[in-house]
Amino acid sequence: MHKRDNFFLTFLIFLSFSILFIFLTGIFGEVRSSLEQLVAPVAKFTYGSIGSILSLPQDPKLKELEETNRQLNQKLSEKKNLELEVAALRDQFQTTNPRSFDLMPAKILGSPQFIPGVSKPSQFILDKGQKDGIKVGQAVVFQNYLVGKITSVSKRLAKVSLITSSDFSFTAQTKPEGGSVALGVVAGTGDGEMIFDKVLLSETIKASDTIVTKGDLDVSGLGLPADLLIGEIISVDKKTSSLFQSARIKSFLDFSKLSFVFVLMQ
Amino acid sequence: MLEGTVTTLPLVSIYLLTLFALKKREGIFLAAFLSGIALDLMLVNTLGMRSLFFILSLFVLKTYEKKFETQTLPFVFLVTFLGSIIYFTIFHSALAFTQTAVSLAIAGVIFFVLRKSTIFFNKREL
Numbered sequence: 001m002h003k004r005d006n007f008f009l010t011f012l013i014f015l016s017f018s019i020l021f022i023f024l025t026g027i028f029g030e031v032r033s034s035l036e037q038l039v040a041p042v043a044k045f046t047y048g049s050i051g052s053i054l055s056l057p058q059d060p061k062l063k064e065l066e067e068t069n070r071q072l073n074q075k076l077s078e079k080k081n082l083e084l085e086v087a088a089l090r091d092q093f094q095t096t097n098p099r100s101f102d103l104m105p106a107k108i109l110g111s112p113q114f115i116p117g118v119s120k121p122s123q124f125i126l127d128k129g130q131k132d133g134i135k136v137g138q139a140v141v142f143q144n145y146l147v148g149k150i151t152s153v154s155k156r157l158a159k160v161s162l163i164t165s166s167d168f169s170f171t172a173q174t175k176p177e178g179g180s181v182a183l184g185v186v187a188g189t190g191d192g193e194m195i196f197d198k199v200l201l202s203e204t205i206k207a208s209d210t211i212v213t214k215g216d217l218d219v220s221g222l223g224l225p226a227d228l229l230i231g232e233i234i235s236v237d238k239k240t241s242s243l244f245q246s247a248r249i250k251s252f253l254d255f256s257k258l259s260f261v262f263v264l265m266q
Numbered sequence: 267m268l269e270g271t272v273t274t275l276p277l278v279s280i281y282l283l284t285l286f287a288l289k290k291r292e293g294i295f296l297a298a299f300l301s302g303i304a305l306d307l308m309l310v311n312t313l314g315m316r317s318l319f320f321i322l323s324l325f326v327l328k329t330y331e332k333k334f335e336t337q338t339l340p341f342v343f344l345v346t347f348l349g350s351i352i353y354f355t356i357f358h359s360a361l362a363f364t365q366t367a368v369s370l371a372i373a374g375v376i377f378f379v380l381r382k383s384t385i386f387f388n389k390r391e392l
Contacts, residue, residue, distance in 0.1 A: 008292060012317075016299060016321055032307075039304060039307040
C-alpha cells in the first residue's frame with residue numbers, strides 16, 4: 001500500500017513537471033485554449049454568483065437609472081472620439097503636402113513603454129495593417145509634420161517608430177530660406193528630442209531654424225517624402241576642431257497627445 | 267472556484283494541506299493535481315505550476331508525517347504558514363503577511379470543521 005502510494009505520488013510529480021515543461025514551451029497553445037473554454041463557464045458562473053451575493057439588494061428604478069447613465073456615458077465617449085477623428089481629418093484635408101488622397105487615417109491603439117511623466121513615446125501601435133495595404137517603410141504623418149515610419153506590420157496592426165526614437169535616423173535639411181540649406185542627418189535621442197548631426201562647419205544653422213525632410217523615397221514609393229516638417233533647432237553645438245556641427249531639435253508635435261495619424265500610401 | 271475568480275488567498279492549498287494532515291488518503295494527491303490544473307486555467311498561468319506546488323507540498327507533508335503529530339492545530343498552523351509564505355513568494359501576491367494571517371484563521375476553521383465531521387461520521391458508523 002505504502003509502495004503504491006509512493007508510486008502514485010511520484011507519477012503525479014512527474015506528470016506535473018511534464019505538463020509544466022510542455023506548456024512553458026508554448027507548443028500546445030491550441031490545447032490550452034480548448035481547456036480554457038471548458039473552464040471559462042465555471043469561472044464566469046462563480047464570478048457572477050459571488051457578485052450577486054455580495055451586491056446589496058437595490059431599488060429596480062435606481063438600477064435602471066444607473067444602466068441608462070452608463071449607456072449615455074458610453075455614447076458621450078463615442079461622440080467625443082468621433083469629434084476628434086473628424087477634426088483630425090478636417091485638418092489633414094486642408095493640408096496641401098502631403099496630398100490627402102495619398103493618406104490612410106489610422107487610430108493610435110497604444111504606445112508601448114510610454115509611461116506619462118516618466119518616459120516619452122517612442123513607438124505607436126496603429127489599428128491598420130496588411131489588410132489595409134500598410135507596408136514596412138511607409139511614412140506616418142500628422143498634417144504636414146513627420147511622425148515616424150512603419151517598422152513592422154501584422155494583418156490588422158502596424159508598429160510605428162517615432163522620429164524621436166533612438167533607432168530612427170534619416171537625412172534632413174534646414175527649411176530653404178534665402179536660398180541656402182544645411183544638410184545633415186536627424187537621429188532620435190529616445191528622450192523626446194532629436195539630434196541634427198553631420199552638418200558641415202561651413203553651413204550656417206541657428207536656434208529656431210526649421211528642419212524638414214530631404215526625402216528618401218524609393219522606386220516603389222516607400223520612404224520619407226521631401227519637405228515634411230520635423231521640428232525646430234533649440235541649440236547648436238559647433239566646435240572649430242570638429243569636422244561637423246550638430247544641433248538639438250524639438251518636434252513641433254506633442255506625440256503623447258496624438259490620437260490619430262495618417263499613413264502615406266504611395 | 268473562489269480562488270480562481272475573486273480572491274488571491276490560497277484556499278485550495280490550505281484545504282489540501284489540512285485535509286492531508288487529518289486524513290492521509292491517496293485521493294488527495296489526485297485532487298491536488300486536478301485542482302492545480304483547473305486553477306492555472308482560470309488564472310491564465312503556466313499550466314502545471316500550481317499542480318506541482320500542491321503535490322510537492324503534500325509530498326513534504328507526507329515525508330514528515332511520521333516525525334510529527336500531524337493531527338494537531340499547531341502542526342496545521344505551521345504547515346499553513348510555511349505553505350502560504352512559499353505560495354505568495356512563487357505566485358507574486360501583494361500583502362503576503364496579511365494574507366498569510368487570514369490563511370491561518372481559515373486553516374483553523376477548516377481544521378475544526380473537518381475534525382468535527384470526522385468524529386460525527388465515525389460515531390454514525392459505530
